Amino acid sequence: MDLGPGEAKGAPDHPHRGFETVTYVLEGSMEHKDSAGNSGKLNPGDVQWMTAGAGVVHSEMPSEELLRDGGRMHGFQLWVNLPSVDKMMRPRYQDVSAATIPQAQTLDGSVWVRVIAGEALGSKAVIDTRTPIMYLHYILQPGSEVLHPVPPDYNAFAYSVEGQGLVGDDGDLVQRGQIALFAGDSDVVRLSVPSEATEPWNLLLLAGVPIGEPVVRYGPFAMNTEAEIRQAIEDYRAGRMGVIDF
Structure with missing residues (x-):
């Protein structure tokens, strides 16, 4: 996507539970923050592997220079399901630079x-x-x-x-x-x-490998049952997934 100065958009604070987001940047740059206290900047060739697990709030926004100057933003985000045993694991964040891949x-x-x-x-x-x-x-x-x-x-x-x-x-x-x-x-x-x-x-x-379990997804949540989805919504609204305060 080719963007002019001031045109770059991102995804402000939003929650996830029950799966992983894998972001791979080919061109441009973006910045990440989450309610677990993680932050990072993704440049071309970098990968961010975020395991939402029990729940995390994060933001994905264009970098300051991309927003200011414009340019090309090109990348991929893959959502990876977690098995039921890991859906409520502690969130984690793997920020892997192109040089180490x-x-x-x-x-x-x-x-x-x-x-x-x-x-x-x-x-x-x-x-x-x-x-x-x-x-x-x-x-x-x-x-x-x-x-x-x-x-x-x-x-x-x-x-x-x-x-x-x-x-x-x-x-x-x-x-x-x-x-x-x-x-x-x-x-x-x-x-x-x-x-x-x-x-x-x-x-x-x-x-x-296919996980072989039922999947119920609603918006930013991917669980095994409707009851778990309702609980995820309740937990997010109650602030149990945290907030980004830095």
């Missing part, structure tokens, strides 16, 4: 990956997750291919950020802004770019 590439440099969660090309993520999760940012040059191991019991999908490429043994085309869902009938995911392509393929590959 593992990166790897093939010997010829035709495939590059940033390992946000899981493993790829011999590199393992530094972020701790509550359930097995794979979150990988791949860039494939024309003529390259990746066979990435994905256990068959995982759900997996790829999102094309820029460019286009082929997925699966049948070589289905995935264009910019499209998602490819994988059937789970193989233990590898095949990603490739034809040699005649004129640009690299920039994509996200995400996968995880």
Whole structure:
């Protein structure tokens, strides 16, 4: 999103309970504060993995310079469900700079990956997750291919950020802004770019083990039952999730 001076908007103080928010910034910058006393600034390549757990109030706002000068804001936010045993855990905040996120590439440099969660090309993520999760940012040059191991019991999908490429043994085309869902009938995911392509393929590959529990979601809360949702609303209104006072 291209923004002029003063145009950047954010998400002022709001609550979450029962899941995690994963924010990955590609361009621009934003600032985070929460009721647990955490704060941080996300610049390009940075990741914020916030576990709301029992409940937290946080804000996600454009940085001072983005608001003042304008510019491009580009990133992704993934909501990751928590199993019932962790839905009321103590909130936590993992602020991971781009410099500390593992990166790897093939010997010829035709495939590059940033390992946000899981493993790829011999590199393992530094972020701790509550359930097995794979979150990988791949860039494939024309003529390259990746066979990435994905256990068959995982759900997996790829999102094309820029460019286009082929997925699966049948070589289905995935264009910019499209998602490819994988059937789970193989233990590898095949990603490739034809040699005649004129640009690299920039994509996200995400996968995880299905939790296998009922999900009831209302606004910023994701729980297992309607009663738990009603309790979350009551707790937030009563101030039990805290306030941002700094």
